Amino acid sequence: MAEQRSGREDPHPAEARGEGPTLNDVARVARVSRQTVSNVLNAPDKVRTETTRRVQQAIQQLGYRPHRLARNLKTRSSRMIGYEIARSRPGVINPVLDRFVHALVEAARDDGYHVLLFTPDEAGQIAAYDELVGTRTVDGFVLSEVNYADPRAIALQARGVPFVTFGRPDVPVAHTWIDVDGGAGVEAAVHHLAAQGHQRIAFIGWPEGSATGDRRAEGFGRALAELGLDHDAALDVRVEDGADDGAHALIHLLHGAEPPTAVVCVSDTIAVGVLRAATTRGLAVGSELAVAGFDDTPVAPLLTPQLTSVRQPLEAVAQRIVNHLTDILAGGAGKPDGELLAPQLIVRASTHPY
Amino acid sequence: MAEQRSGREDPHPAEARGEGPTLNDVARVARVSRQTVSNVLNAPDKVRTETTRRVQQAIQQLGYRPHRLARNLKTRSSRMIGYEIARSRPGVINPVLDRFVHALVEAARDDGYHVLLFTPDEAGQIAAYDELVGTRTVDGFVLSEVNYADPRAIALQARGVPFVTFGRPDVPVAHTWIDVDGGAGVEAAVHHLAAQGHQRIAFIGWPEGSATGDRRAEGFGRALAELGLDHDAALDVRVEDGADDGAHALIHLLHGAEPPTAVVCVSDTIAVGVLRAATTRGLAVGSELAVAGFDDTPVAPLLTPQLTSVRQPLEAVAQRIVNHLTDILAGGAGKPDGELLAPQLIVRASTHPY
């Protein structure tokens, strides 16, 4: 059928190059122009049904897939979202990485984006961000573990780089954020303990200065006020995030004049230490001492007794973050706003009196 | 200085476009051609020192960074490595994600690559792989948790897609892999226990059929043989990977005619259950019953007592995997080979007799 061939042939058909087929290859097979194929994929309403059918078939036949790089070069977007994974500290259970990253990747995929991981650059907090945005490797970022006046948020803001944070800034600033209401989580834990009959409830938090920690601590104070319990300063302590620190804190609490019968911890890591110290002292956790953690890390259900913990809706957080970010990237400016999601208290044996 | 300007001007200088500067912008400032700038970056030896200096300065001045997409389009490579994160099962501590992913990202960066995460596609085990490679979004893959005759490895192999696995295939096949000698890890644990005086050492493994699990089990048999201890089938049990399963297994073992004085577990998750069951039964772990885990997950040092565990050199694994993969991607064919790294036994209180 040589006469069917058009005069000008693509001198480099896909097979000859040992590469995937291109728009031109599909176009030739479907006997349409390159642009029509492009339209079938990107603006189907501009193409006649019959033509669409023919093109689709050619695409099928050749197993064509658009070349991401070529498309992105033209559209000036990478359709990649950058996410920095911080170095995990040994001895501290990373509450976020596993579940959150997973959720992030899935949410991004649903919106046609991919997640690119990177680690902090020793050249400075934002060097890695500059690099990625400078080379246009990513279109925007998701920041987690943001603190007050987070330098990364400030820098990205100044550069006009799109980003959404997991965690809210302290002052109302002009960027979009999603956060979990940690205070409400602690509040729920305290209410739960009070409902079990506990009157002397302690809180082991992180040292002041971390946005996340401070807000959880506030929830503690709020809950006591709501319950009409007085806020005994001796029952409100602050330690670094470590199991040993938690253990020491509990021992200290137990040595007080009026020791607590229940302890709410700002993290599961600390709760692990509290559990350990309690067990070592022969205190029956659950009946004699109730303990609650925070983050519902994978270990919570593995501890003895199983640990009551506040679970963050990380999947929902990731979903909302990606939605907001892709909106911004799509140019749907809108004014930046925040969204506060409610955590959920997972009650387990460590706070059961029986 | 109008007379210094060349006749033909770039009609779209960077500032006018509101985008980053391009090679052309740098070239104009440095008064050289676009290609010379490219050479300064990619083949410095082809450029005169003086010219290099001028170009460097222009690059500095404009804050130029090469446009990744454009470069990659031309070089037909994305300089991205794909890594699939499997859905983590609740109640099982993911031994790999945190440390390994981190190490992977850092190793990749050192070789000029980025890591792109993705999750399994419900359309099939390799659909997501096909998609990424079809759109040329990634250049190759790192596979972890590979099993015998892993379908992903087979499919990628068939398609000629570059990849390196963490985990070795059962038959000598034609792909490169890195693995940790799990058998040797269990062996080390058994030897350590024997050195503490234990004669009846049990092993709690996974059901047969998983490459990783079977090899760890083999190490157990090997160690017993080396030590001249007989391989009592009653002390070699298999359960699913869960804390409860570990607990049941221990109880079962303790009910035997001659119960073990030491237990090596194929995972920390199982060890957690064993610890729990032992404690519940009033057995002093460390002195009366020694327990060792595997993977040295973040919880191991947080347990009571702290858990002896076999630690995989994940950082080294990631490093070697990336090195091999980038070699392959650079065309440095070489014949595929494997590399077996030794794990390290981290001794803690759970196997200390005092």
Added chain:
DNA sequence: CATTCTGATTTGAACGTGCAAATTTGCACG
């Protein structure tokens, strides 16, 4: 039947870079 209009399709150009070939420059030599 010529004209206008609308929708469908094609053509030309560009995104920013790197490879290959072409050109220019600098320098040693007879």
Added chain:
DNA sequence: CGTGCAAATTTGCACGTTCAAATCAGAATG
């Protein structure tokens, strides 16, 4: 001072796609 040669630099083109403008086909209109 021309000649030859290697080194330095430039020019042309292509990577695969999308956007904008141009062309074409077909129906509706006067």
